Amino acid sequence: METKAALEALSALSHDSRLAAFRQLVQAGPGGMSVGELRELLDLPPATLTAHLNILRAAALVHDEREGRVIRVRANYLQMNALLAYLTENCCEGKVSCDPVSVCKPSHSGASR
Amino acid sequence: METKAALEALSALSHDSRLAAFRQLVQAGPGGMSVGELRELLDLPPATLTAHLNILRAAALVHDEREGRVIRVRANYLQMNALLAYLTENCCEGKVSCDPVSVCKPSHSGASR
DNA sequence: GACTTATTTCGATAATTTCGGAATTATCGA
DNA sequence: TCGATAATTCCGAAATTATCGAAATAAGTC
Numbered sequence: 001m002e003t004k005a006a007l008e009a010l011s012a013l014s015h016d017s018r019l020a021a022f023r024q025l026v027q028a029g030p031g032g033m034s035v036g037e038l039r040e041l042l043d044l045p046p047a048t049l050t051a052h053l054n055i056l057r058a059a060a061l062v063h064d065e066r067e068g069r070v071i072r073v074r075a076n077y078l079q080m081n082a083l084l085a086y087l088t089e090n091c092c093e094g095k096v097s098c099d100p101v102s103v104c105k106p107s108h109s110g111a112s113r
Numbered sequence: 114m115e116t117k118a119a120l121e122a123l124s125a126l127s128h129d130s131r132l133a134a135f136r137q138l139v140q141a142g143p144g145g146m147s148v149g150e151l152r153e154l155l156d157l158p159p160a161t162l163t164a165h166l167n168i169l170r171a172a173a174l175v176h177d178e179r180e181g182r183v184i185r186v187r188a189n190y191l192q193m194n195a196l197l198a199y200l201t202e203n204c205c206e207g208k209v210s211c212d213p214v215s216v217c218k219p220s221h222s223g224a225s226r
Numbered sequence: 227g228a229c230t231t232a233t234t235t236c237g238a239t240a241a242t243t244t245c246g247g248a249a250t251t252a253t254c255g256a
Numbered sequence: 257t258c259g260a261t262a263a264t265t266c267c268g269a270a271a272t273t274a275t276c277g278a279a280a281t282a283a284g285t286c
Contacts, residue, residue, distance in 0.1 A: 003129075003132070003133075006132065007127060007128075007129060007132055010123055010126045010127035010132065011124075011127035011128075011243095013123045013127075013200075014120060014123035014124035014126075014127040015120075015124075015243090015244085016116075016120060019116070019119065019120055019123065020116075022200075023200070023202070026200070026201065026202075026203075026204050026205070027202070027203045027204065027205075029204075029205040030205065034262090035262075035263060036261095036262065036263085039262095039263090044245095044246095045245080045246050045247080046246090046262085046263065046264080047245080047246050047247075047248090047263095047264080047265080047266090048244085048245060048246060049263090050263065050264055050265080051244080051245080051246090051264095051265095052244095053263095053264095054264090054265095066252085066253090066263095068252095068253060068254070068262090069252075069253045069254060069261060069262050069263085070253095070261095070262065070263090071262075071263065071264095077204075077205075080200065080201070084197050084200070084201075087126075087135075087136070087139070087193065087197070088139065088193070088197075089136070089139075089140070090139075090140045091139050091140065091142075091190075092139070092140075092142040092143065092190075124273095128273090128274085147232090148232075148233060148234095149231095149232065149233085152232095152233090157275095157276095158275080158276055158277080159232085159233065159234080159276090160233095160234080160235085160236095160275080160276050160277075160278090161274085161275060161276055162233090163233065163234055163235080164234095164235095164274075164275075164276085165274095166233095166234095167234085167235095179233095179282085179283090181232095181283065181284070182230095182231060182232050182233085182282075182283050182284060183231095183232065183233090183283095184232075184233065184234095
């Protein structure tokens with residue numbers, strides 16, 4: 001991951017509602033959630049939620065898939081892990097335990113609902 | 114770590130110069146760097162760098178210590194790890210490999226230059 | 227004390243981000 | 257095709273954040 005992408009991901013996450021949304025999705029796992037479920041949980045006006053989702057999307061922190069009238073959103077674990085790795089890169093002059101971060105993977109890639 | 118602190122850390126890191134500064138410090142290890150060294154590396158006017166450092170300080174992402182005329186700044190690895198842990202908390206409904214993050218520790222706490 | 231270097235605070239201007247109502251697009255079922 | 261539901265785009269006022277010169281503070285040297 002290069003700096004630009006990391007910055008985009010970090011600014012995306014540096015907002016109350018977006019951080020909450022992302023964490024909900026991370027905890028929801030590979031099944032993700034619909035925009036509507038998210039909207040209800042976070043209690044935001046639709047336009048506001050969409051604006052936030054667009055920022056998370058642009059940062060590639062979430063994925064989208066339309067399922068009929070509903071849009072299903074999922075956390076992008078690869079991008080999340082890439083961000084964590086970026087932050088800790090070459091940590092401590094390489095002298096200490098600084099393995100490349102490997103934290104969370106979606107169970108089987110492409111798992112559906 | 115609670116949400117408020119995580120948010121503060123994320124916004125602190127979501128800026129070009131601050132991210133660069135923090136990563137320099139992470140890579141510098143427990144020895145840290147002086148504000149002056151940082152200023153030269155990042156090529157920023159003193160007032161601007163101080164403003165950024167104040168934000169990283171408020172977020173507890175860095176520590177300070179005055180050494181004579183110089184101020185030595187160090188990355189706060191505990192806070193960094195807490196942030197990573199916060200982001201991945203309860204990842205994937207606990208179904209997959211989601212161990213609490215443990216990424217980087219300062220070699221011996223309190224090591225001085 | 228006078229001088230030098232290191233860093234911070236102040237404060238004013240400039241740039242960016244946030245919010246959300248209203249209008250719009252997409253999909254489905256009848 | 258019509259009506260309902262889901263989600264998005266548009267856009268501009270309000271709030272927040274960034275930038276940095278100039279003045280101030282801190283510490284060391286002579």
